[in-house]
Structures are given as structure tokens and as C-alpha cells.
Amino acid sequence: MSELSELYQQVILDHNKKPRNYHKLESANRVAEGHNPLCGDQLTVYMQLEDEVVKDLSFEGSGCAISKAAASMMTQSVKGKTRVEAETLFKEFHSMVKGELDEEAQPNNLGRLKIFSGVRDYPARVKCASLSWHTMHAALQGEEAASTET
Numbered sequence: 001m002s003e004l005s006e007l008y009q010q011v012i013l014d015h016n017k018k019p020r021n022y023h024k025l026e027s028a029n030r031v032a033e034g035h036n037p038l039c040g041d042q043l044t045v046y047m048q049l050e051d052e053v054v055k056d057l058s059f060e061g062s063g064c065a066i067s068k069a070a071a072s073m074m075t076q077s078v079k080g081k082t083r084v085e086a087e088t089l090f091k092e093f094h095s096m097v098k099g100e101l102d103e104e105a106q107p108n109n110l111g112r113l114k115i116f117s118g119v120r121d122y123p124a125r126v127k128c129a130s131l132s133w134h135t136m137h138a139a140l141q142g143e144e145a146a147s148t149e150t
């Protein structure tokens with residue numbers, strides 16, 4: 001097992017056991033639901049958007065370890081970001097897991113989110129990893145449901 005996949009395993013286990021920002025957000029003014037029928041992952045993203053800044057962000061739901069860990073890390077990465085920064089991260093993350101971005105060679109803001117690069121080798125897992133990002137994107141757009149089809 002490579003060093004990266006060991007780190008990946010550790011991070012997934014840790015975030016799955018202790019998901020960050022895992023609660024309902026009373027101050028949310030945007031709420032979106034995400035559903036990945038392929039795996040059965042289901043989550044709700046709560047967002048407090050003020051002056052084009054994501055002031056607070058949380059999630060609740062049920063699903064596999066990857067979807068939960070990815071959602072947990074998504075909330076950590078996007079909290080405090082502007083709408084433009086959040087959309088950029090969404091695009092970069094999505095491109096990375098679909099194998100369209102070389103996260104080591106091309107400039108990006110992914111940072112520790114790079115540990116999810118390995119899911120591109122497992123097409124069935126791509127939607128697990130990106131579900132929370134699609135749902136966050138839907139919340140930013142003011143939509144109530146996320147699609148993982150795009």
C-alpha cells in the first residue's frame with residue numbers, strides 16, 4: 001500500500017468516526033439535499049451565506065465512509081470562503097476525482113483535499129466523494145436538490 005493510500009485510509013476513518021460540522025445549522029439561509037442512488041448516500045447541507053461569504057456550513061446524513069468523510073472535509077474547506085472561492089474549489093475537486101485535473105502538476109487550491117485523488121480509479125466511488133460538493137454547489141446556487149449527473 002502506498003503512503004498516500006495509507007493517509008487516505010486514516011483520514012477517511014477519522015472523519016467517518018468524528019465527522020466535523022455534523023449538525024443542523026439553525027442560522028442557515030440555504031439548505032440543499034443530495035442523494036447518490038448508486039450507493040445510497042444521502043445528505044443535507046446547511047449554509048449560512050452572507051455578503052457572498054460562506055459564514056457557516058454544516059451537514060447531516062447517512063451514507064458510506066467516503067461520502068461522510070468527504071462531506072466532513074468539504075465543510076472544513078469551504079467554511080469562511082467567498083462564493084467565488086467555494087465555486088473554484090468545487091470545480092477543482094470535481095475535476096480531480098474525474099481524472100481531469102492533475103493535482104500535482106496543475107496549480108490548484110485543493111491542499112489536503114488531494115487525498116481524494118485516488119477515487120478516480122474507482123468510478124463507483126467518484127459520486128460518493130463528490131456528493132457533498134454537488135450539494136454545497138446547489139446550496140450556493142439557491143437550489144434545493146443536488147444532481148451528481150453533471
Ligand code: ZN
Nearest residue numbers: 039041064128
Ligand atoms: Zn457512497
